[in-house]
Amino acid sequence: MDMRSPTAPVEIKGVSKRFVRADDNSAKPAGHAVIKELSLSIAPNEIVALIGRSGCGKTTLLHCLAGLVAPDAGCIQPHGLAAQCAVVFQDHRLLPWASLEQNLLLALRARKTLDRKERLRRVADMLGALDLAAFAKTSPSALSGGMAQRAALGRALLQEPALLLMDEPFASLDALTRADMHDLLLALQARSPRTILFVTHDLEEAVKLADRVVVMAEGRIIEDFPIALPRPRDLDGVEIRTIQRHLRGLVSHRGESTPNSHSINPINGGVSPC
Amino acid sequence: MTVLVLPVLGIAFWYFGSTRSWFNAYLLPPPVEVWTAAVDLWGKGLLAEHIEVSLMRVLVGFALSGSSALLLAALNCRFPLIRRMTFLPLEAIRVIPPLALVPLLILWFGIGEGSKLAVIILASFFPVYLSALTALQTVDPKLLQMAQTLNLNKLETVRFVLVPGASAGLSTGLRLGFGYAWRALVGAELIAASAGLGYLILDSEQLARTDRIFVGIVVIAITGMVLDAIFRRLLPADDRQRMLGGVF
Ligand SMILES: Nc1ncnc2c1ncn2[C@@H]1O[C@H](COP(=O)(O)OP(=O)(O)OP(=O)(O)O)[C@@H](O)[C@H]1O
Numbered sequence: 091m092d093m094r095s096p097t098a099p100v101e102i103k104g105v106s107k108r109f110v111r112a113d114d115n116s117a118k119p120a121g122h123a124v125i126k127e128l129s130l131s132i133a134p135n136e137i138v139a140l141i142g143r144s145g146c147g148k149t150t151l152l153h154c155l156a157g158l159v160a161p162d163a164g165c166i167q168p169h170g171l172a173a174q175c176a177v178v179f180q181d182h183r184l185l186p187w188a189s190l191e192q193n194l195l196l197a198l199r200a201r202k203t204l205d206r207k208e209r210l211r212r213v214a215d216m217l218g219a220l221d222l223a224a225f226a227k228t229s230p231s232a233l234s235g236g237m238a239q240r241a242a243l244g245r246a247l248l249q250e251p252a253l254l255l256m257d258e259p260f261a262s263l264d265a266l267t268r269a270d271m272h273d274l275l276l277a278l279q280a281r282s283p284r285t286i287l288f289v290t291h292d293l294e295e296a297v298k299l300a301d302r303v304v305v306m307a308e309g310r311i312i313e314d315f316p317i318a319l320p321r322p323r324d325l326d327g328v329e330i331r332t333i334q335r336h337l338r339g340l341v342s343h344r345g346e347s348t349p350n351s352h353s354i355n356p357i358n359g360g361v362s363p364c
Numbered sequence: 365m366t367v368l369v370l371p372v373l374g375i376a377f378w379y380f381g382s383t384r385s386w387f388n389a390y391l392l393p394p395p396v397e398v399w400t401a402a403v404d405l406w407g408k409g410l411l412a413e414h415i416e417v418s419l420m421r422v423l424v425g426f427a428l429s430g431s432s433a434l435l436l437a438a439l440n441c442r443f444p445l446i447r448r449m450t451f452l453p454l455e456a457i458r459v460i461p462p463l464a465l466v467p468l469l470i471l472w473f474g475i476g477e478g479s480k481l482a483v484i485i486l487a488s489f490f491p492v493y494l495s496a497l498t499a500l501q502t503v504d505p506k507l508l509q510m511a512q513t514l515n516l517n518k519l520e521t522v523r524f525v526l527v528p529g530a531s532a533g534l535s536t537g538l539r540l541g542f543g544y545a546w547r548a549l550v551g552a553e554l555i556a557a558s559a560g561l562g563y564l565i566l567d568s569e570q571l572a573r574t575d576r577i578f579v580g581i582v583v584i585a586i587t588g589m590v591l592d593a594i595f596r597r598l599l600p601a602d603d604r605q606r607m608l609g610g611v612f
């Protein structure tokens with residue numbers, strides 16, 4: 091069973107997650123359902139954008155996939171996906187005490203089969219592809235926000251993840267740098283495609299990059315919208331604008347009537363077999 | 365240069381005050397006499413011996429307390445259960461001044477090196493332990509999360525994230541602890557010592573040699589500052605890159 095196999099889709103089946111508030115001292119704290127029996131399938135090498143109002147559970151879903159949060163119920167396939175995920179966070183999270191090169195080398199640390207020379211070669215290649223070769227020995231604190239975020243993306247790609255997760259990866263960048271990051275991501279994707287799930291608050295970014303836009307509201311998916319337009323996409327095109335307007339309506343609305351809402355079962359913990 | 369202004373003025377005041385007999389020469393001997401006493405002690409080889417004995421005591425005591433404090437901090441950071449269980453006993457010991465335990469320490473360890481080391485250990489354990497625990501607990505959780513998504517194992521996470529992330533706090537704790545160990549010296553050497561800088565001071569008091577008391581005090585101050593400077597060199601809080609040298 092090859093977990094890296096590009097033919098296996100990522101399947102999220104009926105995943106639920108509750109958080110118990112830290113100030114809840116009752117004997118059986120009910121908690122607060124953040125993800126509610128959510129199911130989603132992502133095809134190999136597909137780029138999926140996840141949008142939704144603040145607090146609807148996007149980050150929690152990503153953390154469930156990355157193994158940073160354990161779901162209460164449901165299952166995620168392929169088995170062992172968490173170890174095959176790489177994450178780009180909103181902040182670059184480069185170790186401030188290590189050089190850029192050392193930071194990227196850390197991504198290959200877990201790949202015990204690679205020898206030192208090969209690791210250095212891959213890091214050098216990646217830094218070259220990101221236009222950061224001159225900064226290999228630089229401390230992350232000396233990089234601009236855009237450069238640091240580029241390095242974070244490179245570090246994640248070095249992991250050769252079966253699923254690349256990005257949580258508002260470009261949100262802290264200025265508009266021009268963000269556009270550059272979009273181009274870079276699409277160029278890298280054209281060269282060696284990956285399965286990507288990314289969270290964004292920027293609808294333009296979602297429709298520009300994604301093959302599919304998934305809208306979440308209150309722990310559920312309320313819309314799953316494919317965007318079958320060729321790239322590069324003209325953001326001023328009629329179709330794109332129509333899609334954007336449609337999505338904006340969904341996000342700004344509280345998604346009460348949900349197209350694919352399941353019956354709401356009380357979440358009783360325990361992961362169902364699958 | 366400005367750091368020298370006050371010390372030089374102080375010594376000048378001491379010198380001129382003494383030549384004009386402003387002070388009681390027994391209570392505050394003139395600097396020249398202190399200097400003569402120091403040269404005398406040095407010439408007899410006594411000063412070097414006292415310094416050596418004290419240094420050994422402090423180094424051995426601090427090595428023991430520092431390493432056990434770091435170990436306990438690491439354990440307590442990793443296992444909250446141990447942290448909760450050791451909390452009250454440690455707090456109780458922490459608030460007891462080591463000198464209050466001296467009679468008991470003498471009963472338990474005798475008047476040999478054991479009881480002296482115990483005083484130094486008790487004095488220096490807690491600054492190291494508390495700073496180390498805080499430093500380890502306050503390492504940026506986002507970076508620890510990042511380490512997890514990079515699939516780093518426990519050892520790698522400790523080596524690349526936890527220790528460098530806590531290094532500033534760890535070295536502050538070690539420096540603080542060493543300072544406490546050094547300052548506990550005289551207290552430790554109250555216990556039937558026959559050598560050491562603390563002993564020199566106590567012995568000089570009994571012989572009414574105030575000049576030698578001053579020699580002891582000045583030597584303790586200078587040696588302490590030199591040791592602290594060496595320590596700062598060994599534990600660069602701002603140069604973690606060097607600590608990691610070559611490990612990637
Ligand atoms: N560790 C946690 N403990 C308790 N509650 C949590 C925890 N993490 C998230 N939550 C809660 O879960 C809900 C969803 O949070 P989440 O971070 O997934 O939202 P989000 O969609 O990513 O929002 P944003 O767009 O603002 O990033 C919020 O109400 C949040 O308070």
Ligand SMILES: [Mg+2]
Nearest residue numbers: 148149150257
């Ligand atoms: Mg979020």
